[in-house]
Amino acid sequence: MLLEMGNIYIKDVKFGSKTGIVDGKFTINKKELSDYLKQQDARLRTVKAHLVKPGESTRIICVKDALEARVKVSGDKRGEGRMHAVKNMAVITCGQIVAYQEGIVDMSGPGAAYSPFSEIHNVALEIDVVSGLSQHEHEEAVRYAGLRTSGYLGQFVRDIKPDEIIAYNTGKSVSSNLPRIVYVYMVLTQGLMHDTYHWMGESWCNATEEMPRIVQPQFVLDNGIHSGNCVSACDKNTTWHHQNNPVIYKFMSEHGKTKNFVGVVLTNEPTKLAAKEASAAGAVKLARKLKADGVIITEEGFGNPEADLMMIVRGLEQAGIKTVLITDEYAGSDGASQSLADTTPEADAVVSAGNANEIIELPPMKKIIGPIKNLTKLAGAYPQSLKKDGSLVIELQGIVGATNQLGERTLSCREV
Amino acid sequence: MAKKKKFRIVHYLNNFFSGFGGEEAANMELKVIEGPIKVGKMVFQPALGETAEIVATIVRGDNGWTTKFIEKTTEQVISLIKKYNPDLVIAGPAFNAGRYGIGCGAIGKAVKEELGIPVVAGMYYENPAIDLYKQYSYIVRTSDNALTTKDDAEEMAALAVKLLSGQEVLPDQDNYIPRFRRNYFAGKTGAERAYEILDNKLAGKPRKTEYPMPEFDRVAPSEPIHDLSKVTVALVTSGGIVPKGNPDRIESSSAQKFGQYSIGGIDRLTAEAFQTAHGGYDPTYANADPHRVLPLDILRDMEKSGIIGKIHDLYYSTVGNGTSVGNSKRFGEEIGKLLVAAGVQAVIMTST
Amino acid sequence: MAKEIERQGILVVHCCSIVPISMTVGGNRIIPTTGIPHPFGDPTETKIKDVIKEKETELNKKLSESEKTELEKKLKAEEPERELRVRREYVEATLKAMQTHIDQQTVFSE
Numbered sequence: 001m002l003l004e005m006g007n008i009y010i011k012d013v014k015f016g017s018k019t020g021i022v023d024g025k026f027t028i029n030k031k032e033l034s035d036y037l038k039q040q041d042a043r044l045r046t047v048k049a050h051l052v053k054p055g056e057s058t059r060i061i062c063v064k065d066a067l068e069a070r071v072k073v074s075g076d077k078r079g080e081g082r083m084h085a086v087k088n089m090a091v092i093t094c095g096q097i098v099a100y101q102e103g104i105v106d107m108s109g110p111g112a113a114y115s116p117f118s119e120i121h122n123v124a125l126e127i128d129v130v131s132g133l134s135q136h137e138h139e140e141a142v143r144y145a146g147l148r149t150s151g152y153l154g155q156f157v158r159d160i161k162p163d164e165i166i167a168y169n170t171g172k173s174v175s176s177n178l179p180r181i182v183y184v185y186m187v188l189t190q191g192l193m194h195d196t197y198h199w200m201g202e203s204w205c206n207a208t209e210e211m212p213r214i215v216q217p218q219f220v221l222d223n224g225i226h227s228g229n230c231v232s233a234c235d236k237n238t239t240w241h242h243q244n245n246p247v248i249y250k251f252m253s254e255h256g257k258t259k260n261f262v263g264v265v266l267t268n269e270p271t272k273l274a275a276k277e278a279s280a281a282g283a284v285k286l287a288r289k290l291k292a293d294g295v296i297i298t299e300e301g302f303g304n305p306e307a308d309l310m311m312i313v314r315g316l317e318q319a320g321i322k323t324v325l326i327t328d329e330y331a332g333s334d335g336a337s338q339s340l341a342d343t344t345p346e347a348d349a350v351v352s353a354g355n356a357n358e359i360i361e362l363p364p365m366k367k368i369i370g371p372i373k374n375l376t377k378l379a380g381a382y383p384q385s386l387k388k389d390g391s392l393v394i395e396l397q398g399i400v401g402a403t404n405q406l407g408e409r410t411l412s413c414r415e416v
Numbered sequence: 417m418a419k420k421k422k423f424r425i426v427h428y429l430n431n432f433f434s435g436f437g438g439e440e441a442a443n444m445e446l447k448v449i450e451g452p453i454k455v456g457k458m459v460f461q462p463a464l465g466e467t468a469e470i471v472a473t474i475v476r477g478d479n480g481w482t483t484k485f486i487e488k489t490t491e492q493v494i495s496l497i498k499k500y501n502p503d504l505v506i507a508g509p510a511f512n513a514g515r516y517g518i519g520c521g522a523i524g525k526a527v528k529e530e531l532g533i534p535v536v537a538g539m540y541y542e543n544p545a546i547d548l549y550k551q552y553s554y555i556v557r558t559s560d561n562a563l564t565t566k567d568d569a570e571e572m573a574a575l576a577v578k579l580l581s582g583q584e585v586l587p588d589q590d591n592y593i594p595r596f597r598r599n600y601f602a603g604k605t606g607a608e609r610a611y612e613i614l615d616n617k618l619a620g621k622p623r624k625t626e627y628p629m630p631e632f633d634r635v636a637p638s639e640p641i642h643d644l645s646k647v648t649v650a651l652v653t654s655g656g657i658v659p660k661g662n663p664d665r666i667e668s669s670s671a672q673k674f675g676q677y678s679i680g681g682i683d684r685l686t687a688e689a690f691q692t693a694h695g696g697y698d699p700t701y702a703n704a705d706p707h708r709v710l711p712l713d714i715l716r717d718m719e720k721s722g723i724i725g726k727i728h729d730l731y732y733s734t735v736g737n738g739t740s741v742g743n744s745k746r747f748g749e750e751i752g753k754l755l756v757a758a759g760v761q762a763v764i765m766t767s768t
Numbered sequence: 769m770a771k772e773i774e775r776q777g778i779l780v781v782h783c784c785s786i787v788p789i790s791m792t793v794g795g796n797r798i799i800p801t802t803g804i805p806h807p808f809g810d811p812t813e814t815k816i817k818d819v820i821k822e823k824e825t826e827l828n829k830k831l832s833e834s835e836k837t838e839l840e841k842k843l844k845a846e847e848p849e850r851e852l853r854v855r856r857e858y859v860e861a862t863l864k865a866m867q868t869h870i871d872q873q874t875v876f877s878e
Binding site: 632633634635637638639640641642644647652654655697698699700701702705707708709710711713714715718723724734736744745747748749751752753755756760761762763764765766767768 | 769770771772773774775776777778779780781782783784785786790792793794796797801804805806807808809811813814851852855856858859862863866867868869870871872873874
């Protein structure tokens, strides 16, 4: 399978009358974007677009998802052909709270190091919906607005010559001496604000169904998965994270050279025990089918999914497959508590994405994007105090991507 | 040229290691001696060199650390330490001695909390004080007997010097028991680190884990209830069912408290009067019918028909989402105490 | 929490869906329940897909959209009664666990 990614690196983003890219600068007509989105979905009441740049004194709150703008230039099948991606820019959806725990992004200050979005330009869409919608409808409307924006903006790079084209090819025959590695990719599937969607056949499918399954890495890179969950912000995979999965990129860089990357086992995290056991056993079976020698497993979320994670690790190790897992920790704000909800002695190779309970004090920001009056509602979400001067004392839990378990950040945790 | 200021250290020794006597001196009262004595004089002070001086040695008999006296002894020791205005405290080494270890540990906790200066102790890995106090002091690993005193004390002194000069210390390189976990930026991304570990694992090379799996202790199961019709049952939940409006503002994740709510005289939990505060699961089902998390309806019916004796008038609720195990333990202890005092014999605990 | 309460001498029955976690941490009497968002419930929304699959397997054919809608309506109509029944079963199992002597961690499943 061959997928070519053409990356266009944006130098700046601004609002203007004609949407397009000139000399690496992306101009967006915000009214046209907002009209387009409202046209596509009558549930959207207002869409306010903001441009947010790295280093600014800006805080984006109530973030639901982040996405990379992309367009499929050629290729009918998902995972094949050529894709153009707008790099150094993300679309962020935020707005009225749907449910607890929606996160924040700080573009400068001490909080910036904990989120990838502080490092790039963001088109932040503050979205309000019409009244009378159920929480499920509200969530869906905002989610689809994000997906549509990714495609709408992506189309403007269809004819732009990419700054680089990278070929992701797992078709060529690889020496049988190279160890076979598989990526077991767990995604959260636990209801409203806790769901994930994967492309199945002709449409998006909630990841509670048709799982576990084997997919090629290129399928994931070709927008094969999008996020329907954002709570808690620190360890959720935004759509952007799925599109930029660092484990897949790392495996691909070693493929054909030192390892044979034979496939991705996509699996879910159900709420019922029997379903958990079935998914875990299914994932192990697929990894064995791929004749894996070694596996990296990434978890999404925390708490009960650790039961699934440990089941998978146990199953793989008992089958003689070497595993490494990436997980974050909830060791209390003093770091002295038990970090994981479930454990197993076979999990002897763990990468920690950091302790999400660690407290950080974030200074006030000049600009806040989002429903400001809801900051006190955020106070119910995780231990947080909003001081009079606008500074926030919160756990890392509240920052989008802080302890992302795909291993996107360099954050780790150690005994001291 | 200004003379470099020497750091001040206070050293704690027990009755035996200070030379006052063995078990017969275990009751001896607090004593303070100017400057270092015994191992302080023979090993610590030379090892500390010009960096620091032991300005005083505090001695107490081991029985000062028994449950009856520990609080008072800790207060007395702290006031004494404060008088000398030290930059660091050295306690022990206590090797495998239980009471001595507790003393060193309790001093470490109090010094950290009240004075904010580092404490360097020394214990054998099985010393019971370790689990209770390891997060407050730097406990250097020693052998289980005084034959290795010179080596152990020199290691403790070396660690003290590093701490005083602001150098970074880590459990493995400086041979002390890990205190707690702290985030840091590791230079490489998690994905890269995971790949490296996998690479080493596949090649059979040694590699480290960033999180060693813990072990959980066990509690013996309680004796069963013989006569349900006489039992008082209390309800406890981590599913976050609270009165509408969440009056105590229990956090929807990483709960810092639990709530105590009255269900005396209440037969049914309505969607108007109750809700869930838990942010870690789809709340729509619990909000529509709280009985899906707290089965009060069925239990009340059973209480009325005499199947169970009584449902306790108070129920306890917290949110089990991202709540640290440490807090969960604390809530369980406190709730347990309240229930014991109220004469409750059994608890139905529901989790989501 | 369950373990700490029991440590003080009060019998605890832990009703949860994620039994392995309770086992790992050290719960003694464990009752497996329906699902994370609704341990003592059995709402139609979370079971309809499984019920449809079972029906299709039983009849060995795919159900039409209208048949699925009918099935969902039927389940929704009997939901209040069904949930009470399920809830009573779990509570009865809980009370039984309270009266059962055990020497080690026990999961009480039917």
